[in-house]
Amino acid sequence: MTEQKERELYFWLRLIREFEDRVSTLDRQGKIQGGVYSGKGQEAVVVGVCHALRSDDWIFPLHRDLGAFLVKGADPNRLMAQIFGRRDGFSKGKDSFLHGGDFSNCIFGATSMLGSTLPVAAGTAYKFKIKQEDRVAIAFFGEGASSRGDVHEAMNFAGIYKLPVVFLCENNFYAYSTPNELQFAVEDVASRAVGYGFKGDVCSGNDLNEVMKAARKAIERARTGDGPTFLECKTYRYHGHSEHDRATYRSEEELITWESRDPIERWEVYLEKRKYDIAAIKEEVGEKVKKIVDDAVAFAEASPVPEGPEAMEDLYATPITEG
Amino acid sequence: MTEQKERELYFWLRLIREFEDRVSTLDRQGKIQGGVYSGKGQEAVVVGVCHALRSDDWIFPLHRDLGAFLVKGADPNRLMAQIFGRRDGFSKGKDSFLHGGDFSNCIFGATSMLGSTLPVAAGTAYKFKIKQEDRVAIAFFGEGASSRGDVHEAMNFAGIYKLPVVFLCENNFYAYSTPNELQFAVEDVASRAVGYGFKGDVCSGNDLNEVMKAARKAIERARTGDGPTFLECKTYRYHGHSEHDRATYRSEEELITWESRDPIERWEVYLEKRKYDIAAIKEEVGEKVKKIVDDAVAFAEASPVPEGPEAMEDLYATPITEG
């Protein structure tokens, strides 16, 4: 990897953390009205995967993948406006958080219904295949979402046609309060891949180098016609399920253990080993991301609150007006 | 196995074939109004499984499992009335074929929606478990139904709680006209079991001895608290998907190959090897099953056609009458 790339990756890790931390703070201050689902602690997964993509590849993020929006190219200003529910958000205020995608950057906005984006990603990948475009679709989902029927239907279909899709599971050991042992009877959800006739792979989601290696392999496989991959990244969310959740269902020790595996600190150690001036980098990047997020908040706050009647817009592409 | 048991098994094989052949004939004669889905060729599966059950075990048959009804104890007369849509059928004419179960024999009536019985079987097995009843639930389904999301949700749940359930897949290589290679990218659907943390097993569904062996193991496992099994039986349906289907999507040779593996003929060969007087048995059983089916048809034809207003009955257990 080039130094530039290694620094860029560091920038993304830090930007995501800064952005999400700010959103959490704004939420505590009562400035955000919708649910906030922090991905703090999981940054290496979205950075590792999205950084390996081309701009015309599509991603299908779920509720905890705000970072994927950023790395895939979404404008931080608009993303913040989206979270504020303002007119400059991707949804124009019609919904909040990650329910509005950014089509100009090939980012799909999910519904709340976990797992339901996977069939959509499969359909997108089918189009790439039959139109012989060497593009790839990435469907993100938590290990909790993996229990949904839609996930099965999508994976089975993708297997049949060897579609250029990566099923990217962020296994953070909890679905809201529910621990993995109440969610499935296996260690690795990726063990399901064999039942669909494609590759399963497991990696540490807190180690950016590992994620990048596994993601690159999976994306390459998809792009060259070798079919889907079920890539499972083991990771952990520091915050509760949403900012309202005090997460009393898990132990302090567990959190501390995982904090000691922080993906950003790990990357800093790696950069240090590469003999870069980490102190300088930290400061420089810190200022840069703070500025971006400051600007995003200012932009979002200045963005107009939609007016009532706008609720009737964007329902139909070709509305039929009543006679 | 005792001679008595071996003869009994033969009786069931022959009864099912006689019953289904008669239903097909009646259908050709225009005497049956609903869809008829013949399981001809697959008899060894339902016989092998159901014969290994206790009367208080539950079965959840799908559309091609008429034989399972018979072996599990359903009255042939009522079953024929069910197919005729008469008042003495399990549905009292409200639906036909296998959409009405026989609760007195622990047989569940499916909806048309393939795969949707599997969650119900899992729920039933959960009750057996928490009430510490050593009973077992068997969910039958075709390899085609295995693509439904409900199947995944049910298997995952059953895995978590090690439920006393057997997922019994009759892989007959086609879902209506769709061959297996367009349904999934694996050889054995049972390979999915590992992803749910329980045992998968594959056997020849045309060899009664093999089915019995595998079924007994799976049922034993369930009954003793060792959890679910995904048991896949490879078999073949001689008829089209329904009696209206000429099945031009498959080759004559393929059909002939499978007919040469006929489960009933195989059992006859086995009985011969055991040195029974097979000619006598054939004749005796032939007469017996013919009589049963003759009687069933007579019973069904004599059973009243429901009257119009009966359509409003049995909707609610506690109807609320309008003031």
Added chain:
Amino acid sequence: MPVTYIQAINQAMQEEMARDENVMLLGEDVGILGGAFKASEGLLERFGSERVLDTPISEALIVGAGVGLAIQGMRPILEMQFIDFIACGFDQIVNMAATLRYRHGGQTSCPIVIRGPCGAGVHGGVYHSQNPEAWFFHVPGLKVVAPATAHDAKGLLKAAIRDDDPVIYLEHKFLYRRIKEDLPEGDHVVPIGKAALRKEGRDLTVITYGSPVHAVMKAARDMASEVDIEVIDLRTLLPYDWKTIRESVTKTGKVLIIHEARLTGGIGGEIAARIAGDLFEYLDGPVMRLASKDTHNAFAGPMEEYIIPNQEKVTEAIRKLAAY
């Protein structure tokens, strides 16, 4: 040459797939078999297996993949082998497809058509006779159409395929081979959102759609000497053609709504309520409704006849309103 209702559906798909290479068909047994009812006969041979896709038995996948194709510029037709199975893809329709454009603030559209055989009268029993339109009628972002003639079956399907919004296309299996018509030459499209005034009349208005249209037309002919009936075939249910309804009801002052879907919660309730609310002063009698009874569609013949609004009940209901 006269064309059956199901041939009309086949023609519409053939012509649209020939016209636009982004039109495709996904569903169970739509390819090799040509569809359980042969609606897609010949399509696989003509357009190939990439565009005519035999899917696994996965209704949620069918709809969801359809959305994924649609956002990439394709125009998928999604077949439910029986419309009853639409319940298995329900979330993908009402939450994924119907809100796609809305939650993206207009960045995308969702040109999918979900079609399949609906309706009773053929001994289909509980799961092969459903009329699910009311569920989707309550979901903004969707359009719902229900042709009653071969002419409309073809023209509305072509319109639905070209429409940029998700369209639920309800084809009535009772009509598949029972009606036959000569169709117009050339590119024959029936606009979504416009009802057909099947017959003008002065005494009362019957509003209907789908299979009952034929019973109503027969009644109108048979009773011509007694009563002069105006017949509206809605064709599009969502959004329904209020202008045509209003003009008719303000003229006749009496109205009967007939559908095969069951009464309670059926779309007839909405239309009757709208008429009773907005046109109250024009009404010379109660807004009447005739629909299937509030039960599942029972299998046995006499029960099914008891449930559905057959010819006899249609005639009787019209007579009752006329006498009011």
Added chain:
Amino acid sequence: MPVTYIQAINQAMQEEMARDENVMLLGEDVGILGGAFKASEGLLERFGSERVLDTPISEALIVGAGVGLAIQGMRPILEMQFIDFIACGFDQIVNMAATLRYRHGGQTSCPIVIRGPCGAGVHGGVYHSQNPEAWFFHVPGLKVVAPATAHDAKGLLKAAIRDDDPVIYLEHKFLYRRIKEDLPEGDHVVPIGKAALRKEGRDLTVITYGSPVHAVMKAARDMASEVDIEVIDLRTLLPYDWKTIRESVTKTGKVLIIHEARLTGGIGGEIAARIAGDLFEYLDGPVMRLASKDTHNAFAGPMEEYIIPNQEKVTEAIRKLAAY
């Protein structure tokens, strides 16, 4: 001591689980967490993990397993974390549960309760504000209830748990902690199928249920000097209490139906149509309706206010009907 709406739900589950060991609760995060809104707080500790089950994220499984438990003599309560997710278990509800008894010719019943937070007014956006009653209102074999008070929340839930039929129990999340009441001592059950006459009046009838009940009651009080309003809280939506409606409308001659679910295809249409059809001769004015606008429930405050029937719109609608 006054009890909130959500505490009332908790009490009902506690009491019924204590009363009958076959009552149990399945849902996502209902155990360890005590529910996303704490509706089931304390249940796991009291009744153990076999009866209070944290399920995987599998709504179809939750409902289907519920049916499997029900046929074995259990009485499962099935929670949807938000009622919006009910779309993911739709087939299991409308085809599996609702037809269970029917297709078995009465051999079995299906005592399940499906409950979850519905409703708007809390900035929940498109997927956390839905009011899905109309979908189920059209399905025979189901019962649907929607309490508006803590009293009814408790009493109807107890009734639903004891009922042998599948009941959809819609709890309005806006009310969870906003209302508080003293509840009757002892075994407090509110019968399914009976509306509550919240206020007697002579001038006009307002029929409503759920969250809008409170706006209507406030309007009735505020406008008492202008107009004497009769207020019916339906409580049970399927089957709805026609007797109470009929008696009120034949007395007042004017009726307004209000619900938070969107207008088109909402249950208000059915009830208005029934009134306009059966009570035509008693009506002194059009049957009016007020409901949410025909769109998805937008997130941003002004849009949500624009959509839902808030206090201002309720008052205005009543004034309009009174003036007719």
